[in-house]
Amino acid sequence: MAETTEQAPKTTRPSRARRREEILAAATRVFGSKGYHQGSLGDVAAQVGITHAGVLHHFGSKDKLLWEVLEYRDRVDVQHLEGKHIPGGMDLFRHLVLTARLNADRRGIVQAYAVLTGESVTDGHPASSWVAERFSVLRGEISQAVRDVAAERDVSLRDGEAERTAAAVIAVMDGLQLQWLLDPDAVDLAAATAAAIESILTATLGGPVDLVVED
């Protein structure tokens, strides 16, 4: 594969920042398609046309690269929000449904998330605390939205019901992603996610909800 290293394809060598971004994008693809343990620094390096030592030059170690990949994913994930901060109340659930719809065309990122999340359950995995923290934050945000909407509608919630609902919403999104990744024809990610969230919310709030999104 490394034929002639001779060639100056670009006018200048990419700047440090740009090169790092290239590597992060490549690492996302590699870790997403092969997992963290099975995806090697050599694989990542090959995708940007350098050697694995070149990658280490920028990130120091594989673990540090993973951490930056995870932060990078977060950045990309909220990119379409375009500055507007993460919504609350019923808009949060519309945002989740919209995200699922967008995800149906971003298989790579979804796969990276699924693989790393599953892998993080293994003992001492470098991503486990990141994933756990992420779940915790998400549960907090979503359960707050549940409480807000319930208050708005004068619905009283049982003890811990907001948290249970939040966990269920996250769970159904992750679980559907998994099934969709393994068999895209068997599961319509956007439709199934919307229907499931609607079911869960309707049951919790005791009345119909409107998740229609137009944009």
Add this chain to the structure above:
Amino acid sequence: MAETTEQAPKTTRPSRARRREEILAAATRVFGSKGYHQGSLGDVAAQVGITHAGVLHHFGSKDKLLWEVLEYRDRVDVQHLEGKHIPGGMDLFRHLVLTARLNADRRGIVQAYAVLTGESVTDGHPASSWVAERFSVLRGEISQAVRDVAAERDVSLRDGEAERTAAAVIAVMDGLQLQWLLDPDAVDLAAATAAAIESILTATLGGPVDLVVED
């Protein structure tokens, strides 16, 4: 009879069947705690006090060992059914809730399932077809149960709604397991699973469902 001491095999070598079972149990622990790629044959072998070549003597290759581990998990998983075949109709959902309750005390098996399922999303993973097949069968069984219960109640389902509901039920179970594994204090596996399934079914069937299980 009097002469031939039908001795308990304490000092003798374990029989083939027993040894294989020992190795399968060890492999379940290893793959569950470290994943398939990261868990080595040496790890498995050490747990039964032999070398990695000894493990290969019994199973031929690491891939074949994994396959038998997956079947082994299935066997253990339905063990509590005690001969009675997998139920249908509303009993199937009660069975799922019961399984979740039992799983809360079988962390190892749940972890193995979660890790291998997540890993299976990677390209060319030896377990991917097994997991995909498993999801497919489960969706089929559960969607049939949904249709049966709907017919029983004279509820008409929209096109593909039974399948969507089935996918959501599986998804919420898997997703909650993931969150529970990463933070057992934050999620009550049994309660959250029961509540989520009840929500989804209630929405699909347009009326209350009874998931109470006693045994």
Add this chain to the structure above:
DNA sequence: CGGGGCTTACTAACCGGTAAGTAAGTGTGG
């Protein structure tokens, strides 16, 4: 002309799998 970006070269650790040897059991014919 200096330093960052990168390569080449190397190391030490593992990995799964194979081959060959060995000790212990099992079956059987005389």
Add this chain to the structure above:
DNA sequence: CCACACTTACTTACCGGTTAGTAAGCCCCG
């Protein structure tokens, strides 16, 4: 009832391949 043939259950040794990480040096750009 036992000797001999054969099988089973491993072990030790080794192979080729892959891995992350280190060290040192080259080269191009500003």
